[in-house]
Amino acid sequence: MQKTVKLLRKPITSTVIAILFGFLVASVVLLAAGYNPAEAFGALFNGVFSKPKYLSNVMIKAAPITLTAVSVAFAYRAGLFNIGAEGQYIVGAIASTLVGYLLHLPAILQVPLVILSGMAAGALYGGLIGLLKARFGIHEVLTSIMLNWVALYLSNFVVQSKTFHQPNSTATYPVQQSSYTMLLPNWKLSDEGLAFLRQHKWLSEILLKTDVNFGFLAAVVAALLIWFLLYRSVKGFEFRAVGSNHAAAELSGIPVKRNMVQAMLIAGALSGLAAAMVITGTNPHRISTLAAFENNGFNGLSVAFIAGSSPIGCIFAGLLFGGLLYGGQSIQAEVGAPTEVINIMIGTIVFFVALTRIVPALADRLERRGIRHAE
Amino acid sequence: MLNDLSLLIGITLMYSAPLIFGALGGVISERAGVINLGIEGMMTIGAFAGAAVGFYSQNPWLGLLAAGAAGGGMALLHAVASVTFHADQTISGIALNLIGPGLALFICRLYFDGATMTQPVAHKLPKILGDNQFNSVTQNINVDVTVPLALVAMLILWFVLYKTKWGLRIWAVGEHPAAADTMGIHVRGTRYICVILSGILAGFGGASMTLAVIPQFTPVAISGQGFIALAAVIFGKWTPHGAYGACLLFGFAQALTVFLGGGKAPVPSEILAMLPYLLTILVLVLFVGRSAAPKADGEPYEKGVR
Numbered sequence: 001m002q003k004t005v006k007l008l009r010k011p012i013t014s015t016v017i018a019i020l021f022g023f024l025v026a027s028v029v030l031l032a033a034g035y036n037p038a039e040a041f042g043a044l045f046n047g048v049f050s051k052p053k054y055l056s057n058v059m060i061k062a063a064p065i066t067l068t069a070v071s072v073a074f075a076y077r078a079g080l081f082n083i084g085a086e087g088q089y090i091v092g093a094i095a096s097t098l099v100g101y102l103l104h105l106p107a108i109l110q111v112p113l114v115i116l117s118g119m120a121a122g123a124l125y126g127g128l129i130g131l132l133k134a135r136f137g138i139h140e141v142l143t144s145i146m147l148n149w150v151a152l153y154l155s156n157f158v159v160q161s162k163t164f165h166q167p168n169s170t171a172t173y174p175v176q177q178s179s180y181t182m183l184l185p186n187w188k189l190s191d192e193g194l195a196f197l198r199q200h201k202w203l204s205e206i207l208l209k210t211d212v213n214f215g216f217l218a219a220v221v222a223a224l225l226i227w228f229l230l231y232r233s234v235k236g237f238e239f240r241a242v243g244s245n246h247a248a249a250e251l252s253g254i255p256v257k258r259n260m261v262q263a264m265l266i267a268g269a270l271s272g273l274a275a276a277m278v279i280t281g282t283n284p285h286r287i288s289t290l291a292a293f294e295n296n297g298f299n300g301l302s303v304a305f306i307a308g309s310s311p312i313g314c315i316f317a318g319l320l321f322g323g324l325l326y327g328g329q330s331i332q333a334e335v336g337a338p339t340e341v342i343n344i345m346i347g348t349i350v351f352f353v354a355l356t357r358i359v360p361a362l363a364d365r366l367e368r369r370g371i372r373h374a375e
Numbered sequence: 376m377l378n379d380l381s382l383l384i385g386i387t388l389m390y391s392a393p394l395i396f397g398a399l400g401g402v403i404s405e406r407a408g409v410i411n412l413g414i415e416g417m418m419t420i421g422a423f424a425g426a427a428v429g430f431y432s433q434n435p436w437l438g439l440l441a442a443g444a445a446g447g448g449m450a451l452l453h454a455v456a457s458v459t460f461h462a463d464q465t466i467s468g469i470a471l472n473l474i475g476p477g478l479a480l481f482i483c484r485l486y487f488d489g490a491t492m493t494q495p496v497a498h499k500l501p502k503i504l505g506d507n508q509f510n511s512v513t514q515n516i517n518v519d520v521t522v523p524l525a526l527v528a529m530l531i532l533w534f535v536l537y538k539t540k541w542g543l544r545i546w547a548v549g550e551h552p553a554a555a556d557t558m559g560i561h562v563r564g565t566r567y568i569c570v571i572l573s574g575i576l577a578g579f580g581g582a583s584m585t586l587a588v589i590p591q592f593t594p595v596a597i598s599g600q601g602f603i604a605l606a607a608v609i610f611g612k613w614t615p616h617g618a619y620g621a622c623l624l625f626g627f628a629q630a631l632t633v634f635l636g637g638g639k640a641p642v643p644s645e646i647l648a649m650l651p652y653l654l655t656i657l658v659l660v661l662f663v664g665r666s667a668a669p670k671a672d673g674e675p676y677e678k679g680v681r
Contacts, residue, residue: 029478033485081465083602138659139668142609145602146652157645292598302473305466338484343477351452351470354462 005370008363011308014356018306019320022349026341035337044342047330048323052202056210060282062322063215064089067274068300069307069314070223071126071267076309077230078263079243084129084144085271086297087151088122090290092272094151094158095121096279097287100175101164110178111280118276119269125151126268127261134257140264148297152290159289171288181280182213213281219315222270226311229266239263271297299325302350321346381515383630388522389588391626393418393597395525396580397604398611398618399532400446400573405613406536407569408549408671409457412468413449414577415601416475421446421578423479426585426592427486429496435586439500439579442586446578447571449475454570458563461675472601480594495590500583521583525619528576532615545569549669552676562676580604610655613669621655628654 007013027037048054068085075082082088096118103110129147132138158164164172177185187193188207197204206212230236241249242259250256274296279285303321307313328342397414404411424445429438449471456462480491487493502508504517536542547555548565556562584600585592603625604618611617628651636644 149652153648340481347473354466
């Protein structure tokens with residue numbers, strides 16, 4: 001009994017239950033539509049695990065949404081709802097594309113500069129949201145929604161501009177090759193590299209058939225750093241104090257408004273980093289005309305919530321999300337069921353995550369009953 | 376001149392109608408103390424249900440009803456989560472934004488040969504002046520019937536909230552549920568009704584896109600209107616008339632971009648397209664300022680908890 005109660009209180013338990021419900025609801029939807037859920041999930045599983053390159057692609061897909069999720073989770077801890085991660089991602093992509101195209105430096109300088117410019121752009125954009133809230137009291141959700149659209153049109157403006165538009169395309173020029181953050185981009189295409197890879201099938205599949213890059217590593221490092229900042233530093237304590245009760249934080253002398261702006265600067269930088277890693281690490285290394293949002297930021301919201309706003313949790317939730325998105329494509333290819341079943345499934349998981357307050361409550365009830373029995 | 380003016384008015388009204396329904400949905404839900412971030416998802420499912428039923432039944436009014444029902448059904452999920460299970464309303468709303476479009480596209484593929492868009496409906500919702508308008512000015516202001524319907528919806532909601540016993544109860548539940556409870560108001564019931572109504576309105580909003588503005592559902596028919604409606608709720612300080620005004624302003628800024636976009640202004644169209652959003656922020660900075668949400672907005676009500 002004690003064990004069950006303890007288990008139910010762990011946050012991970014609720015998350016696992018939510019994920020199970022996601023699969024359950026997706027099965028019901030598939031059954032109702034006349035498809036075999038077992039086959040569909042088999043296809044999903046194979047689409048993720050059956051080849052090394054699939055796994056590599058899942059990680060590539062997971063990297064940006066993990067980073068935007070860390071951005072959202074961090075802001076959430078600091079009491080801010082960063083629905084603007086989408087916009088911060090977009091301006092990050094613009095900045096890193098422009099800087100990566102305009103600069104012609106050796107990689108050792110070029111890569112950091114390109115990434116930093118993406119982060120800086122995202123930070124400024126996020127900071128603006130924080131500033132508008134701190135200075136004028138404008139709800140961050142409102143400014144975020146507006147600025148997301150401004151970012152989208154700004155991106156399209158840059159794509160169409162004379163200086164950056166690549167003729168006969170719907171995109172800008174790509175960044176210089178010295179900005180690339182793929183794993184061993186030059187070696188893997190050299191004679192020596194190709195000769196080596198011919199003997200190592202596994203590696204060659206990952207290196208040659210996917211854009212394996214440092215994006216996911218960046219996401220893991222960022223998540224760890226944010227965890228450290230939040231839970232092992234004075235500054236992080238201030239952020240969390242403002243997040244959990246800003247009146248109390250203010251009374252105890254914490255500068256609430258300054259913390260708001262700083263938190264949004266950091267959150268924006270994380271979303272900008274997500275974009276910079278995508279631009280430098282994956283084809284086509286440039287921005288294209290956006291007809292609608294690409295959801296890199298919005299997916300981060302879902303991932304952050306699945307992770308219970310824990311920065312470390314975002315890594316695993318990001319992988320799960322990336323796996324579902326990537327593997328989900330094979331459901332349509334192999335079973336014929338609409339891919340959107342994955343969206344329904346992810347939505348259901350998030351929905352049940354929202355409901356997880358019941359699980360600890362259930363634990364309390366179990367415990368009380370246990371005590372009564374003991375008496 | 377008269378032609379241009381009427382065109383501007385016509386486009387403004389056309390763009391704002393779907394937003395108004397969505398925003399009114401947001402107002403009623405949040406007035407009762409339940410944050411509804413799922414408006415976008417409810418509008419999408421409504422947009423699909425409206426277009427699909429409108430296509431198969433050949434009756435746009437049936438489509439509109441179906442849209443309301445679909446939106447209301449989604450909202451019921453939100454109500455169960457946030458009222459009965461005290462769920463985190465922000466997260467639950469975001470979940471609906473994933474489930475709504477997912478479900479809409481999934482069902483769409485099943486009923487429309489694997490396509491993510493429906494066939495165009497045979498009959499759209501009628502225009503206020505009927506079909507045969509040959510004068511360009513009357514043609515311009517011959518808006519969809521959803522435009523006056525949106526106005527009526529706003530007036531009714533305003534009347535209910537400010538002039539009736541019912542409205543007072545909704546205010547009480549949203550501002551101080553514990554006090555409302557001691558006065559004998561059924562907090563949970565009130566919240567259920569308001570959340571479901573909010574979904575029905577959002578569904579209408581979706582359908583006023585796919586049964587009036589365009590004649591079919593497409594994956595991008597609803598792309599962001601729900602969020603803009605949400606912004607209009609905050610902008611309009613959680614009041615029906617405020618939100619209505621905010622949506623009109625938004626529609627006007629959109630109309631201005633369409634109007635100026637036809638080569639009439641020496642500004643790139645992408646920059647013009649940013650205008651509505653920048654204008655909104657500017658207006659907020661200059662005039663509106665601090666937002667005042669209902670006090671218990673987003674707080675689950677638990678009996679006996681202070």
